Structure formats: C-alpha cells, structure tokens
Amino acid sequence: xxxxxxxxxxxxxxxxxxxxxxxxxxxxxxxxxxxxxxxxxxxxxxxxxxxxxxxxxxxxxxxxxxxxxxxxxxxxxxxxxxxxxxxxxxxxxxxxxxxxxxxxxxxxxxxxxxxxxxxxxxxxxxxxxxxxxxxxxxxxxxxxxxxxxxxxxxxxxxxxxxxxxxxxxxxxxxxxxxxxxxxxxxxxxxxxxxxxxxxxxxxxxxxxxxxxxxxxxxxxxxxxxxxxxxxxxxxxxxxxxxxxxxxxxxxxxxxxxxxxxxxxxxxxxxxxxxxxxxxxxxxxxxxxxxxxxxxxxxxxxxxxxxxxxxxxxxxxxxxxxxxxxxxxxxxxxxxxxxxxxxxxxxxxxxxxxxxxxxxxxxxxxxxxxxxxxxxxxxxxxxxxxxxxxxxxxxxxxxxxxxxxxxxxxxxxxxxxxxxxxxxxxxxxxxxxxxxxxxxxxxxxxxxxxxxxxxxxxxxxxxxxxxxxxxxxxxxxxxxxxxxxxxxxxxxxxxxxxx
Amino acid sequence: xxxxxxxxxxxxxxxxxxxxxxxxxxxxxxxxxxxxxxxxxxxxxxxxxxxxxxxxxxxxxxxxxxxxxxxxxxxxxxxxxxxxxxxxxxxxxxxxxxxxxxxxxxxxxxxxxxxxxxxxxxxxxxxxxxxxxxxxxxxxxxxxxxxxxxx
Numbered sequence: 234x235x236x237x238x239x240x241x242x243x244x245x246x247x248x249x250x251x252x253x254x255x256x257x258x259x260x261x262x263x264x265x266x267x268x269x270x271x272x273x274x275x276x277x278x279x280x281x282x283x284x285x286x287x288x289x290x291x292x293x294x295x296x297x298x299x300x301x302x303x304x305x306x307x308x309x310x311x312x313x314x315x316x317x318x319x320x321x322x323x324x325x326x327x328x329x330x331x332x333x334x335x336x337x338x339x340x341x342x343x344x345x346x347x348x349x350x351x352x353x354x355x356x357x358x359x360x361x362x363x364x365x366x367x368x369x370x371x372x373x374x375x376x377x378x379x380x381x382x383x384x385x386x387x388x389x390x391x392x393x394x395x396x397x398x399x400x401x402x403x404x405x406x407x408x409x410x411x412x413x414x415x416x417x418x419x420x421x422x423x424x425x426x427x428x429x430x431x432x433x434x435x436x437x438x439x440x441x442x443x444x445x446x447x448x449x450x451x452x453x454x455x456x457x458x459x460x461x462x463x464x465x466x467x468x469x470x471x472x473x474x475x476x477x478x479x480x481x482x483x484x485x486x487x488x489x490x491x492x493x494x495x496x497x498x499x500x501x502x503x504x505x506x507x508x509x510x511x512x513x514x515x516x517x518x519x520x521x522x523x524x525x526x527x528x529x530x531x532x533x534x535x536x537x538x539x540x541x542x543x544x545x546x547x548x549x550x551x552x553x554x555x556x557x558x559x560x561x562x563x564x565x566x567x568x569x570x571x572x573x574x575x576x577x578x579x580x581x582x583x584x585x586x587x588x589x590x591x592x593x594x595x596x597x598x599x600x601x602x603x604x605x606x607x608x609x610x611x612x613x614x615x616x617x618x619x620x621x622x623x624x625x626x627x628x629x630x631x632x633x634x635x636x637x638x639x640x641x642x643x644x645x646x647x648x649x650x651x652x653x654x655x656x657x658x659x660x661x662x663x664x665x666x667x668x669x670x671x672x673x674x675x676x677x678x679x680x681x682x683x684x685x686x687x688x689x690x691x692x693x694x695x696x697x698x699x700x701x702x703x704x705x706x707x708x709x710x711x712x713x714x715x716x717x718x719x720x721x722x723x724x725x726x727x728x729x730x731x
Numbered sequence: 732x733x734x735x736x737x738x739x740x741x742x743x744x745x746x747x748x749x750x751x752x753x754x755x756x757x758x759x760x761x762x763x764x765x766x767x768x769x770x771x772x773x774x775x776x777x778x779x780x781x782x783x784x785x786x787x788x789x790x791x792x793x794x795x796x797x798x799x800x801x802x803x804x805x806x807x808x809x810x811x812x813x814x815x816x817x818x819x820x821x822x823x824x825x826x827x828x829x830x831x832x833x834x835x836x837x838x839x840x841x842x843x844x845x846x847x848x849x850x851x852x853x854x855x856x857x858x859x860x861x862x863x864x865x866x867x868x869x870x871x872x873x874x875x876x877x878x879x880x881x882x
C-alpha cells in the first residue's frame with residue numbers, strides 16, 4: 234500500500250464513529266494532562282492505559298496517541314499563564330510565554346503556540362506518512378546484528394543527548410537494562426533475580442515502573458513544595474496573533490519544525506530536547522537576541538513548533554523499527570504489547586488498520602486540537618485553579634488504579650510505590666529517570682539480539698562490521714563517544730591557554 | 732565535593748556488585764554460547780566502571796563544586812515521607828480489608844495531608860472511592876480486591 238492509499242485507508246479507520254470519539258477523548262484528556270502541572274504524558278498514558286483495555290487495539294492506540302498529542306498542545310497553557318510547565322517539553326515556553334502574558338499578550342502567546350503546534354505537527358505527520366512505509370520495507374531485511382547495532386546507537390544517542398551529566402545518563406540506562414533482565418531468561422528460560430517470587434517470573438511491568446518514576450515521583454516532589462503556583466490573572470482578549478506577530482514568528486515556526494522533525498526521529502532526542510535546541514537556534518539567529526526572555530513571540534513559536542513536530546516524527550522509529558526513541562514512546566511500546574501488537578517492520582503489513590489508522594487519526598487529532606484548544610483555554614484556566622490538596626490525592630488514586638489494572642495485581646502497586654520513591658530520590662540526586670525507562674524497554678531487545686548475533690557468528694564480533702547497516706550504526710556510535718571527549722579536551726586546552 | 736554523587740556511587744557499586752556475583756552463579760557462558768548471566772554480568776561491570784568514573788570526577792572537581800548539597804532544606808519533605816508511608820501501609824492492608832475501606836482510609840489520609848478539614852476530607856474520600864470503584868468495577872470490568880478479612 235503506497236502512502237496516499239494508506240492515508241485514505243487510515244482515514245476510513247479514523248472516521249469510524251467509535252475511533253473518532255476515542256480520538257476526541259484522547260485529545261481532551263491529553264490536553265487536560267498537559268495543562269495540569271505535575272503530570273506529564275508518560276504518567277498520563279501509563280495511568281490511563283487501563284481505560285483502553287476493553288477497546289480494540291486500533292482504537293486504544295488512537296486514543297493513546299491522542300493523549301500524547303493533546304499533552305504537547307496543553308503543556309504551553311500552564312507555561313504561559315503560571316510560569317510552570319505542564320510537562321517538560323513546555324519548560325522553555327515559560328521564558329517568553331509568561332513574559333508575553335505579563336505584558337497583556339497572553340492570548341497571542343497561546344494563539345501562536347496552538348497555530349505553531351498545528352503547522353509543525355502536520356509537517357511531522359507528512360514525514361511519518363512518507364518515510365514510514367519505505368523504512369518498514371528496509372527494516373524487514375534487518376537481522377540480529379543490525380538490530381543490536383541500531384539499539385546500541387540508540388543508547389549512545391540517549392547518553393549523548395542527555396540533559397544533565399552523561400555519566401549519570403549512562404548509569405541510568407544501564408540500571409534500566411539490569412531491571413529489564415529480572416524474570417525468565419528469554420533464550421534458556423532460567424530464572425534471573427526473581428528470588429523465587431512468582432510475580433517476578435515475567436519481570437517488572439513497564440507501566441508500574443513508568444507510573445512510579447513519572448507519576449508518583451512527581452506527586453512526592455510537588456507535595457514537598459512550600460509555595461503553590463499562582464495563576465496569572467489575565468484577560469484573554471484576542472488569541473489571533475496580529476499580522477506583524479505572524480511575520481515575526483513564521484521563520485521561528487519553520488525552523489522549530491525542521492529541528493523537531495529530526496530530533497523526534499533520533500533516539501534520546503524527542504520533544505523535550507528539540508524545544509531547547511529550537512529556542513537556542515532562534516536566539517542565535519535573531520537580530521534582537523536581547524528580547525528573548527522578555528516576551529519575544531519567536532521564543533514561544535519555535536519551541537512549541539519543535540515539540541509537536543518531534544512528537545509526530547518520534548512515531549517513525551517505533552512503528553517501523555520497533556525501537557522507541559523516547560520515554561513516552563517507550564510506554565506506548567508497552568501499550569502496543571499489552572494489546573497484542575508488536576510495533577516494528579511487520580506492523581504495516583500485519584496491522585495496517587493500526588499503522589495507517591494511527592497516522593490518519595493524528596492528522597485529525599491536530600485539527601481537533603486546533604479547533605478545541607482556542608475556545609477551551611478559559612476552561613483550562615479554571616482547571617489550573619483546582620487546589621493541590623484535591624488534585625494530588627486524585628492523581629495518586631489514578632496511579633494506584635493504573636498500576637493495579639494491568640495484571641489485577643497488588644504486587645504491581647508495590648512496584649509502582651517502590652519506583653515512586655526511587656524516582657523522587659533520583660530527582661533529588663540529580664539523575665534523570667528517562668534513560669532508565671529507555672534502558673528498561675530496549676534492554677531485552679538488546680540482549681536477545683546480542684546473544685543471537687554471537688550464536689550466529691560463533692562468538693565472533695566481526696559479524697557487526699561485516700554487515701553494512703550495523704557497521705554504519707557502530708561508526709556513528711564511535712563518533713558520538715569520541716565527540717564529547719574531544720570537545721572536553723579542546724575546552725580544557727583553551728582554558729589552559731587563557 | 733557533591734555529597735549526592737558520592738552516595739549515588741556507593742549505592743550503584745553495592746547493587747552492581749550484588750548483580751555481578753549473582754550473575755556468576757547463573758553462569759556467564761562463553762562468547763560462542765552466552766548464558767543467562769552473560770548480560771547482567773557485563774552490564775554490572777559497566778555500572779562499576781561508570782560509578783568509579785563518577786566518583787573520580789566528583790573527587791577531582793571537589794574544589795570547583797559548591798560542596799555539600801542539602802537536598803532536604805527549604806522543602807516539606809515530611810509530607811512526601813508521610814505520603815510514601817501511607818502508600819506502603821495501603822499495599823499491605825489492601826488485600827486484607829479490600830479496595831473500598833483501604834482506599835477510603837488512604838484517600839482520607841492524603842486529603843488530610845493536604846490540610847483539608849475533616850468533613851470535606853471524608854466526603855471527598857467517599858466520593859473518590861465510590862466513583863473509582865464504579866468506573867473500574869462496573870464499566871471497565873476490573874476485579875478490585877474484595878479483602879480476605881470479609882470472605
């Protein structure tokens with residue numbers, strides 16, 4: 234099926250009434266989650282996953298993708314109105330969005346965020362539609378050595394693009410791999426680190442882990458804050474940016490879209506990093522960099538465009554290679570598996586209704602979010618006024634139910650609480666939880682493909698350099714490892730010279 | 732010297748040493764036939780290496796760092812601790828007394844933790860428990876724990 238026919242087929246799936254309603258529900262829930270500070274898309278998808286259990290796989294994934302996109306749209310609202318990002322990908326928007334709101338331009342800031350998100354999200358989807366098919370066909374030729382090398386490249390990117398210390402990111406990714414090894418050995422079925430506990434035979438679930446690290450840990454972190462965030466009292470008069478604001482923002486939207494497009498595909502990149510990069514580029518190319526941080530509309534348009542483009546294109550590696558490039562997609566990977574669907578090169582042929590249905594529904598979701606977001610902003614502002622003392626117990630309740638309902642297991646609640654505490658401490662000790670989740674999801678694939686490759690080659694590592702795709706991936710790994718070392722040495726040399 | 736990094740290194744070294752020793756027990760195998768302990772062994776060795784790098788980095792940069800970081804100052808960490816303790820108790824009483832009473836008590840504790848007055852806290856807890864029970868038991872067909880104490 235070519236891209237155009239695929240899209241028409243996908244639209245026929247997405248326009249089925251129940252799928253349309255699920256998409257609408259997903260978009261609304263996602264926006265709500267994006268608006269509420271303290272609960273990002275990872276926690277939201279994990280917590281709301283049980284709601285999809287009774288649904289057919291296509292409808293379930295459409296709803297979850299809607300939540301993801303909705304969260305990307307909704308995150309800007311809190312950034313602009315209360316200077317607190319609803320989710321990490323909107324953190325940069327605070328800088329100029331809140332400044333615009335204080336200057337009486339909250340409406341225009343929200344407006345440019347929504348329009349920029351729509352344009353960038355749509356461009357990202359066109360990329361997903363065009364690249365997805367050919368990449369799936371290519372991925373069918375991949376064997377264990379190629380997969381091993383690509384996953385290794387993924388890990389290297391995750392570490393290279395880590396926001397904090399690279400060493401800490403490596404440690405987190407490795408800890409994630411160790412956690413993923415709990416359970417039965419995938420080749421010999423021997424028990425590993427189960428301590429004879431029957432609940433651990435199938436390993437730890439990604440959902441209790443993600444809810445703990447990203448949902449409960451956030452609640453713990455917010456509980457200890459001494460001062461609650463205040464909603465800026467603004468009158469949102471006009472949400473349509475003026476002609477001059479459009480002219481100012483158009484290139485920022487274009488650059489943000491391009492950056493987000495490529496960062497979304499890269500493992501470890503994703504929406505969060507793309508926003509920082511887009512903001513940095515915009516400030517650098519601007520004729521008035523001094524205006525950034527004081528209400529520059531480009532400072533809102535670029536990161537909001539980048540995070541939505543990245544959110545769309547991050548589906549490319551998941552749906553074509555079966556490799557989640559960021560933490561949200563890692564949880565979505567788990568959701569696919571729970572619904573009995575394996576994301577990867579066979580998804581397009583075995584489940585075309587999901588592959589094309591999700592793409593088409595994301596186009597529709599973008600339109601729904603554009604139409605809904607502008608009139609609903611006053612409602613979201615009211616949602617922001619829900620006191621923390623009511624909000625956080627309810628989030629905890631949903632965390633508990635979300636963890637329990639995957640296997641109807643109280644043990645999973647215990648796992649979730651344990652990782653809630655771990656996530657809280659990681660945050661205190663300045664460690665990022667995202668590489669751990671990615672390590673956890675990619676760990677089993679990494680191990681199986683390494684061991685299969687070694688069995689195939691009778692223990693020779695030459696198999697990884699004899700295959701062109703694996704070789705290219707390994708060369709990229711080496712460059713990514715050498716680059717920061719070289720940069721550090723250069724920096725030290727110039728420091729010594731000075 | 733950033734004390735947080737030192738504590739992290741000790742924790743990572745301890746955990747990875749445990750994994751490495753357990754992996755040897757599982758059998759590491761050879762490159763021609765890697766066994767169940769192969770991956771955990773090499774991963775734990777890498778953790779040890781990177782923990783030592785982090786330790787040495789922290790040690791080398793000790794003069795440049797701000798020094799001891801107090802992660803518990805200027806925050807109400809007691810609230811987080813109480814919430815975590817309430818959740819731990821919840822996990823143990825949930826299978827015994829069942830979803831409705833256990834979750835009711837937990838929600839009441841959490842609402843009270845947020846300094847809510849007793850009557851609104853009781854009402855909010857009841858509402859949250861009944862609505863969540865209805866949603867998950869009747870609409871999503873999720874069998875919530877009924878409690879061994881009553882059955």
